[in-house]
Amino acid sequence: MTRSALAWHVAYQQSLATPQAAIAVTSPADMTIKAQQTLGQAAKLLAPAQLELATRAEDKAGFSTTLLAARSDSDGSALLKIGDRHHAAAQQLASAIPGSDPRKAVYSAQPLLDHPVTMRDPANGVEAPTAAVVEANCSRFLLEAFQGFARNTTKSHKSASQQGKDGSTSKSAPAQTVRQEQLSALTTFSALATAHLYTALEQGYPANDDLLLAPAGSSQE
Numbered sequence: 382m383t384r385s386a387l388a389w390h391v392a393y394q395q396s397l398a399t400p401q402a403a404i405a406v407t408s409p410a411d412m413t414i415k416a417q418q419t420l421g422q423a424a425k426l427l428a429p430a431q432l433e434l435a436t437r438a439e440d441k442a443g444f445s446t447t448l449l450a451a452r453s454d455s456d457g458s459a460l461l462k463i464g465d466r467h468h469a470a471a472q473q474l475a476s477a478i479p480g481s482d483p484r485k486a487v488y489s490a491q492p493l494l495d496h497p498v499t500m501r502d503p504a505n506g507v508e509a510p511t512a513a514v515v516e517a518n519c520s521r522f523l524l525e526a527f528q529g530f531a532r533n534t535t536k537s538h539k540s541a542s543q544q545g546k547d548g549s550t551s552k553s554a555p556a557q558t559v560r561q562e563q564l565s566a567l568t569t570f571s572a573l574a575t576a577h578l579y580t581a582l583e584q585g586y587p588a589n590d591d592l593l594l595a596p597a598g599s600s601q602e
Contacts, residue, residue: 423566443467
């Protein structure tokens with residue numbers, strides 16, 4: 382994912398510098414909006430714990446970005462739109478949770494108030510624009526939430542492929558439909574997490590594999 386993110390970053394910057402270029406590069410906003418079109422249905426396939434983690438990640442990012450928008454002197458409008466998309470994703474994810482809503486609405490604001498412009502990323506210690514750190518960590522928490530589903534989907538798909546090679550695969554339409562739904566959901570989840578990572582890069586996060594691949598921090602407070 383990070384290799385594609387870095388490749389996108391280079392291509393996107395080139396497209397901004399040369400808008401007449403023939404190659405069109407999808408913006409993070411458009412990618413997020415497209416992923417959200419299928420997020421509600423995809424979310425129904427996640428386990429409750431995965432859903433709760435992803436929901437809190439989006440909700441906290443929405444809270445953080447909206448707070449930064451209110452304190453920004455230059456790009457408040459753009460940050461507010463990003464915050465709205467995070468909150469919309471959190472709502473879609475929360476709607477699929479069978480139990481209580483895990484969203485807190487209000488989270489710890491002191492780190493953002495103390496460092497509204499740049500801050501150290503708790504995942505790796507690098508100094509980066511605060512809004513970019515918010516996006517990078519949201520992406521990391523989403524990947525953590527989705528990785529169990531991704532492993533199970535990959536195993537299921539490989540098992541079905543192997544059965545096909547052995548000539549013993551079931552041609553059951555329901556089974557094929559389930560596999561297709563799983564792969565479609567995986568595409569949606571990957572696109573959403575990647576879009577947030579692209580946003581972080583667009584906002585000035587260092588384009589470095591080791592930094593981007595750092596595990597998510599431990600707090601969603």
